[in-house]
Amino acid sequence: MAHFTKATSVHDWLNQRLAIDTLQRVLSKEYWIPKNINFLWAMGMVLAFTFGILLVSGIFLLMYYQPHVDTAFDSVNFTIMREVEFGWLWRHVHAVAASVVFLIIYIHMLTGIYYGSYKKGREMIWISGMLLFVAFSAEAFSGYMLPWGQMSYWAGMVITNLFSLGSLEFNGLVEWIRGDYVPGQAFLDRFFMLHVLLIPLAILGLIGLHFGALRIPHVNNQDGEEFDFDEEAAKYKAGNKKESKVIAFANDFLSKDMFVVSIYLIFFFYLVFWHFGFAMDAINFDPADGLKTPPHIYPEWYFLWSYEILRPFPKDPGLVAFGFAQVIFFLLPWLDRSPNAVPASRRGLFFFWFWAMVIDLIILTAMGKLPPQGIYSTIGLFAAWAFIGLWVILPFITRNEKRA
């Protein structure tokens, strides 16, 4: 056993047993952050904060929610919304955060793509980030089921039907996932379990991996400049803070992170108190009914782009295109053949590729919300093809890129 001496303070007592000084040094005081990064790099902290908000509001909802097909709808729309004091607050906070978290995830992802933060040495950051995106998608979907409204039921029906894999008709797999022939009690219970336990656990683990993946390659910077973190850190520690290209995470960089988080929270609570409706779907205020379909089934806004890639094609090709859209982002570090880790604005054709992708995603999102008729179907079909085409040409346009 280690040698313990009589503690001189509470700090010393803890330090002897938990090495809190070492922890603080490794995790914050000597965790180095490049100086040259803009507010878009604070999105990670914004996401961590939003996840915390989701966790706390979720715990409060959990205390009154009832995962039963007969009572789930009323436990949310009556008990939590009207009887529980401030129940409405937790629900609106939870719903708005669940929606806004995707907005921030998309900004975070696109920032990574724009600045080439997935390139050599940083592939694991990208992959763990994409795994987090998948986990958050599963978390959002399973949570959407819980109020057991019409859209919950029919979204559950449609999404689980995807697992029959079109003409392969794996109906047994679909029924296994549901635990019933249609979404029912077994389905609600297991999605409740997934939403409150298994997926959040996976998310916590993945957040750990995502942060850990940053440790060795370090965070990228606005110029994609490669520098020796040890050397720069030594300058900083020697007092040449002005010459050093890095600063300590805490409290130096953290103050900037927290400033961005503060601005974000003003926007967030503005939505919670004045525009919470954007995160709610009117159709989900009708209780689930397996014998009546809503006139127009569509997912939440953050899934519309991938939904629109599924929709304009016939059944099987649609599923293939949908599968493509789900996995292709994972392969970005290898499909982008250029070694340049600089902003897209300095990368020639890639700059146009990036903005074409952003515009295409916006078009897909808009078309996904509109009914698939006439000109909207046609635009949707072109946009879906454009999405696939952009990924196909990516290796070719980046292969011939000059070294910046």
Place this chain on the structure above:
Amino acid sequence: MGKVFGAVAGVGAVGALYAMKKSWDPLPSVKAAGFTTVDLSAAEPNKLMVEKWRGKPIFILKKTPEMVAKQSAEQTARDIVVNGENFLICIGLCTHLGCIPAYREAKQDFKCACHGGEFDSSGIDTLAPPPSPMVIPPFNVKGNTVVLGEEGETYRQMKDAGVLA
């Protein structure tokens, strides 16, 4: 030693995964409720009857002699004959995205308001987006009733003839 440890762990892992898989299977009570007996004697010609089977709507349409006379061979092949009367029995979900189409008695067809799909009185898709006809569930004719969820002789014959979809 490592191999022995690996073997023990492997057996344990397979066992645990098997138990996990089985725990997620539909319960016996759910499976038992997967059969529904429908009495067809109350059916009226050209009036859509909707029953519930495995939580899904089942369309039952008794056809008038005129309707039967007009039908093509493909349409007639999907008819289920009970006591000399021709019936359409199918899962009333649009094969596009699973919405429930409405029956139009005057036009004798189904219209799905969601995305505009149409089916004829035999459940065959006549206007896109639905990619295939409405599905005929497993059935067994017993006198004047059909048992849904049970694969009867006629069902198997239709399956072999390739008319089920």
